[in-house]
Amino acid sequence: MMTAETGKPPQGSHHWIMTLELPGRAMNTVSNTWTPGQGDTRQDVFETIRSAIVQQSPEMARANVVFFSLEPNQL
Numbered sequence: 421m422m423t424a425e426t427g428k429p430p431q432g433s434h435h436w437i438m439t440l441e442l443p444g445r446a447m448n449t450v451s452n453t454w455t456p457g458q459g460d461t462r463q464d465v466f467e468t469i470r471s472a473i474v475q476q477s478p479e480m481a482r483a484n485v486v487f488f489s490l491e492p493n494q495l
Contacts, residue, residue, distance in 0.1 A: 431453040431493055432452075432453030432454040432455040432493060433453075433454070433455045433456070433492065433493055434453065434454050434455065434456065434465075434490055434491060434492055434493050435451065435452075435453050435454075435489075435490075435491055435492075435493040436451060436452060436453070436454055436465070436469060436488070436489060436490045436491075437449065437450070437451040437487065437488070437489045438450055438451075438469055438470065438473060438485065438487065438488050438489075439485070439486045439487040439488075440470075440473060440480045440483035440484065440485055440486070441483055441484050441486045442479070442480065442482070442483045442484075443484070446479065446480070446483075447486075448473065448477055448480055448483070449487070450473050453493050454469070454490075462490060465490055466488060466490070469488075470485065
């Protein structure tokens with residue numbers, strides 16, 4: 421869905437970045453926005469995002485999380 425003001429899709433309330441690493445083999449950094457559900461915790465969001473990354477890149481299922489940031493998406 422596009423917003424009338426910008427012509428861009430709406431963004432979530434929070435911006436996140438996650439980096440997964442398979443030491444010596446691969447590293448994957450992904451970022452996007454997210455709007456947590458009512459009552460969601462930071463842990464809930466972390467697990468959901470990690471699961472989504474692994475679904476897109478199954479080889480990262482056993483990767484270490486080396487960085488995770490979840491911040492309000494406003495300046």
